[in-house]
Amino acid sequence: MTSESHESSTQxxxxxxxxxxxxxxxxxxLETRKVASPASKADQHLMDGKDKFTKEQSKSKKKxxxxxxxxVFVLNPPPLEYHLRVKEMDDHVVKKFSKILxxxxxxxxxVVREISAMLKDTPKMRGAHSEDQSLATLYHKYLSxxxxxxxxxxxxxxxxxxxxAHVNLSHQSSPSFQIPIPSSISVLPGPLSxxxxxxxxxxxxxxxxxxxxxxxxxxxxxxxxLLLLSDxxxxxSDISDTTSPLSAPLTHxxxxxxxxxxxxxxxxSSGIPLPDIQFMASHLVYWxxxxxxxxxxxxxxxxxxxxxxxxxxVYASSKFAKTFPAxxxxxxxxxxxxxxxxxxxxxxxxxxxxxxxxxxTWLLRDGWVTQLRTFIWVRVPSHIKEIVETQGEPDRSLxxxxxxxxxxxxxxxxxxxxxxxxxxxxxPTSSTTSTHTTIPFRSAxxxxxxxxxxxSLIQHPRQASGVASRWLAAISIHILKTQGVEGQKAWxxxxxxxxxxxxxxxxxxxEGWKRKRIAEFIASWEAEGLVLRGMHW
Numbered sequence: 001m002t003s004e005s006h007e008s009s010t011q012x013x014x015x016x017x018x019x020x021x022x023x024x025x026x027x028x029x030l031e032t033r034k035v036a037s038p039a040s041k042a043d044q045h046l047m048d049g050k051d052k053f054t055k056e057q058s059k060s061k062k063k064x065x066x067x068x069x070x071x072v073f074v075l076n077p078p079p080l081e082y083h084l085r086v087k088e089m090d091d092h093v094v095k096k097f098s099k100i101l102x103x104x105x106x107x108x109x110x111v112v113r114e115i116s117a118m119l120k121d122t123p124k125m126r127g128a129h130s131e132d133q134s135l136a137t138l139y140h141k142y143l144s145x146x147x148x149x150x151x152x153x154x155x156x157x158x159x160x161x162x163x164x165a166h167v168n169l170s171h172q173s174s175p176s177f178q179i180p181i182p183s184s185i186s187v188l189p190g191p192l193s194x195x196x197x198x199x200x201x202x203x204x205x206x207x208x209x210x211x212x213x214x215x216x217x218x219x220x221x222x223x224x225x226l227l228l229l230s231d232x233x234x235x236x237s238d239i240s241d242t243t244s245p246l247s248a249p250l251t252h253x254x255x256x257x258x259x260x261x262x263x264x265x266x267x268x269s270s271g272i273p274l275p276d277i278q279f280m281a282s283h284l285v286y287w288x289x290x291x292x293x294x295x296x297x298x299x300x301x302x303x304x305x306x307x308x309x310x311x312x313x314v315y316a317s318s319k320f321a322k323t324f325p326a327x328x329x330x331x332x333x334x335x336x337x338x339x340x341x342x343x344x345x346x347x348x349x350x351x352x353x354x355x356x357x358x359x360x361t362w363l364l365r366d367g368w369v370t371q372l373r374t375f376i377w378v379r380v381p382s383h384i385k386e387i388v389e390t391q392g393e394p395d396r397s398l399x400x401x402x403x404x405x406x407x408x409x410x411x412x413x414x415x416x417x418x419x420x421x422x423x424x425x426x427x428p429t430s431s432t433t434s435t436h437t438t439i440p441f442r443s444a445x446x447x448x449x450x451x452x453x454x455x456s457l458i459q460h461p462r463q464a465s466g467v468a469s470r471w472l473a474a475i476s477i478h479i480l481k482t483q484g485v486e487g488q489k490a491w492x493x494x495x496x497x498x499x500x501x502x503x504x505x506x507x508x509x510x511e512g513w514k515r516k517r518i519a520e521f522i523a524s525w526e527a528e529g530l531v532l533r534g535m536h537w
Contacts, residue, residue: 066105066109066111066112066115069101069105069111070098071094071097071098071101071152073089073093073094073155073156075089080192081194088179089159089179092177092178092179092180093155093159093165093177093179096175096177097151097155097175097177100169100173100175101148104169104170104173110148110169110170111148114146114147114148114149115148117145117146118142118145118146118148118149147168147169147170148169150167150168151167151168151169154166154167155167155177158177158178159177159178159179162179162181163178164176164177164178164287164288165177165178180286181288182196182199183200183285183291183292184199184200184201184202184204184291185199185200185201185307186201186202186203188201188306188307196307197307197308197309197311198307198308198309198312198366198367199307199367200291200305200307200364200367200370201305201306201307201367201370201537202370202371202537203373203536203537204293204294204371204373204503206220206221206224206292206293219275219278219279219282220263220278220281220282220285220292221292222262222263222264222274222278223262223263223264223294223295223506223509223510224262224263224292224293224294224295225257225258225259225260225261225262225263225266225292225293225294225295225296226257226259226281226284226285226290226291226292226293227259227290227291227292227293227361227364227365228254228259228289228290228365229288229289229290229291229365230289232254235254235284235289236251236254238289239251239254246280246283249272249276249280250280250283250284252270252272253266253270253272253276253277253280256269256270256272259293259295259296259361260295260296260297260357261295262295262509263277263278263281264509265295291365293364294371294503294505294506294509295509296357296360296361296364297343297505297515298342298343298344298347298353298356298357299342299343299344299515300342300343300371300373300505301340301341301342301343301371301372301373301374301535302337302343302360302363302364302369302370302371302372303337303338303339303340303369303370303372304334304337304338304368304369305367305368305369305370305537307367307370308367308368308369309367313330313331316330316366316368317329317330317331320362323362324355324358324359324362327352327355327356327359330368333346333359333363334368334369337369340372340535343356343360370537371505371537372535372536372537373503373504373505373535373536373537374503374504374505374533374534374535375500375501375502375503375504375533375534375535375536376497376498376500376504376522376531376532376533376534377457377458377459377498377499377500377531377532377534378457378458378461378472378475378495378498378530378531378532379455379456379457379529379530379531379532380455380456380457380458380471380475381455381528381529381530382452382453382454382455383452384471384474384475384478385452385453385455385456385471386452386453387474387478388467388470388471388474389453455529456471457532458471458472459499459500460499461495461496461498461499462495462496462499472495475491475530476488476491476492478530479491479525479530482528483524487521487524490521491521491525493511494507494511494518494521494522497510498531500534504518504522
């Protein structure tokens with residue numbers, strides 16, 4: 001820390017206190033002059049004493065005034081991570097710590113008092129260095145006597161090893177600092193990127209920012225749940241040791257929380273308001289006691305994570321055997337999950353369901369497995385394109401009362417091939433100023449040698465416009481004719497999830513439907529070639 005004082009401002013205060021002249025105004029109020037105060041010798045001596053005391057007090061105030069200070073942490077990050085690590089340290093630690101110190105300095109001159117105490121005990125190290133005057137002795141003396149020195153030491157020791165630093169500056173001030181660590185990664189690190197073995201590998205995000213699904217809140221999404229990163233008993237013990245007003249609500253929430261139930265379901269069953277659950281969940285995630293994950297389900301598919309830390313397999317196997325002594329070994333479980341399959345297929349019987357769900361929780365906690373999720377895209381088959389081309393705008397009177405997704409101006413249609421196999425001869429009568437998409441007309445008596453149009457994928461059905469929106473309307477009418485009103489309503493409600501970004505496993509959680517019913521609808525649409533399925537984490 002360094003301190004700097006401004007001489008000019010202090011000098012101005014001293015000059016203002018040296019003025020001892022008094023203005024005396026004449027009776028008519030027109031003459032003003034400065035005269036000395038008619039004081040006696042004793043009064044003059046007393047006045048001189050006061051002036052001397054004022055000057056000494058000003059000098060003392062000048063000496064103890066701290067106008068500026070800096071908190072400096074020296075970093076030595078890897079060259080490829082230099083800017084990232086410096087920015088993290090500055091944003092999450094240095095700025096917050098300096099702000100707290102500035103506030104305490106303005107309130108009670110805390111920084112001046114602590115620095116003065118340390119400088120007072122600093123020995124003069126100009127000559128020979130004795131053992132008592134060594135830097136190590138001085139360092140430990142600072143730590144034992146100065147709360148500021150202890151705070152800086154705690155921050156350094158904990159942040160250096162990616163832990164949370166709890167500092168105690170006074171009885172009323174006990175802040176904590178940390179550099180947030182990622183809880184998951186969405187892609188495997190490359191050869192030149194920092195490796196993070198054991199990190200949870202998933203594209204699921206608990207803080208979605210998708211306007212289409214009305215999930216712009218900074219809170220954890222209501223359809224997620226918490227996966228505790230340590231035993232419940234140890235977390236409850238840590239909470240009971242604190243005097244925070246959140247202790248009782250947190251204890252109650254943790255006792256009713258389950259990794260197989262979403263926040264909405266927990267709120268409905270326990271009576272705890274959903275915003276309170278989301279707030280407490282964010283609190284536990286911030287303090288690294290839990291991780292926000294999609295609810296676990298036995299019908300979902302889980303595989304061995306490509307990012308699993310196999311170097312810890314021997315130690316983890318021993319720990320697994322102690323936790324689940326009467327169940328198959330960890331290598332055996334991982335072998336069963338090496339092939340994509342529903343997790344329920346490895347559960348021997350209904351009596352083993354809870355035990356195997358506990359195993360799944362344990363495997364996810366340490367990054368041994370990850371969920372293989374299913375994503376859907378809308379596929380426009382050839383016969384739907386032919387209907388739109390031959391009939392033009394479809395009869396919208398056949399559409400159900402449920403509105404189709406809103407159509408915006410930007411069209412995003414991706415063909416399954418590079419170019420459509422549809423001839424597009426130039427039309428001399430076509431208008432170059434028309435805003436409508438020109439669609440080649442296929443007459444009922446078209447040349448048989450002309451191949452049908454190739455199927456296409458609609459990447460963003462909620463933003464479809466032009467010809468893509470007409471394809472979607474034709475698909476909706478086709479489903480109405482083949483599957484009835486119920487099938488059409490299900491299609492219109494599920495359409496917003498068919499963009500390749502939202503896993504279909506979450507449709508049941510969002511819409512409150514049965515998984516089996518959703519699977520039946522998707523299977524029927526896939527059989528008709530209306531959707532395309534893909535799987536990844």
